[in-house]
Amino acid sequence: MAAASRVPVHIVTGFLGSGKTTLIHSLIEQKPVDEKWAILVNEFGQIGIDQAMFDRRDDVVVKGLPGGCLCCQLAFVLQAALVNLLARSKPDRVIIEPSGLGHPAGLLDLLRGEAFQDVVAVQDIIATLDPRRLDDTRVREHETFQDQLQMADAIAITMGDQASEAQHRQAQQFVGALWPTPKWVHIVDHGKLPVALLLESGQTSQPAHTSMPDAHHALAAAPSLDGAFFDFPPPPGTPQQQTANALGYTSTGLRWHPTERFDLDLLAHCVGELPTSARVKGVFHTTDGWKRLNRADGALSVASSAWRQDSRIEVITPDPIPSDAIDTIEHAALIATLHAQLARSRVEAP
DSSP: GGGGEEEEEEEEEEEEEEEEEHHHHHHTTTOOOTOOEEEEOOSSSOOOGGGSSSOTTTTTEEEEOOSOOTTTHHHHHHHHHHHHHHHHOSSEEEEEEEOOOHHHHHHHHHHTTTTTTTEEEEOOOOOEEEEGGGHHHHHHHHHHHHHHHOOEEEEOOOOTTOOHHHHHHHHHHHHOSSSSEEEEEEETTTTTTHHHHHHOBBBBOOOOOOOOOOOOOOGGOOOOOTTOOOOOOOOTTEEEEEEEEETTTTEEEEOOOTTOOBBBHHHHHHHSSSSSOOEEEEEEEBBTEEEEEETTTTEEEEEEEOOSSSSSEEEEEESSOOOHHHHHHHHHHHHHHHHHHHHHHHHOOO
């Protein structure tokens, strides 16, 4: 297949909570009107929350691949999902967001392999960097954190409005020491990266890799080949919980039936009580409608959501989540559901 007819594939990598999903949202908002995009989102957790963070639209197809990282364990899943996506949706451009704990090397090997070498053209790898993460020794010295940035062709410095001048200087020094030197470094303003940096990127100069850090082999997963997880919600009153441990992090995911409603104020309070180190994403049916919750570095944001399949939350933390914190979140659902039932009974009473 001629190079011009191959589908451009962009990899947006970066550590947990570094703003990858927000950056991709901003790119979608700037998408050329004559292009159809496909977004493949890989998550470390088992529940799969990022797919629910994207609004449904005709010109953007979003596919979630939860349960590990796109290295050797999920290579066959990605290959099947990507082949299916290219055949059915026929996108003009594909963006792949690996897990925040995912190593991009195996993904790059797969995309450059025989199955896709005449079908896709891998563009410059973009890595997101939150300057505040450099203050955390556990993150700064994490092998995956370092590899994600060293493999990148370009760096997007995110969370710029939340980092101090000293943290920005530290980030610039850190990026300046990378070798080879990134093609470009852009300070992202309020999560927005100019789409021209994506559309005008060339093919990645990164070499293929043949091995993975040993720690990634702990991320074994058993997802279905079509990448569709949990098509049916759990029964009302019976939350579903999944837990995974790898690379020094614990992921706890919970799901509820869509008819169960959460008290939004109590829910926000419960999430705020989780450890500061916790990375939290969720979508909930609340007393104020369907809402997306996103918390990174202790800052919580709430927005409206088009998701209606179920309520779900994913919490990733360096330490196991206290059981009483999970109980409190479930309690927020119970209170709102009981209030709703009581209100209905009053209306229906003769």
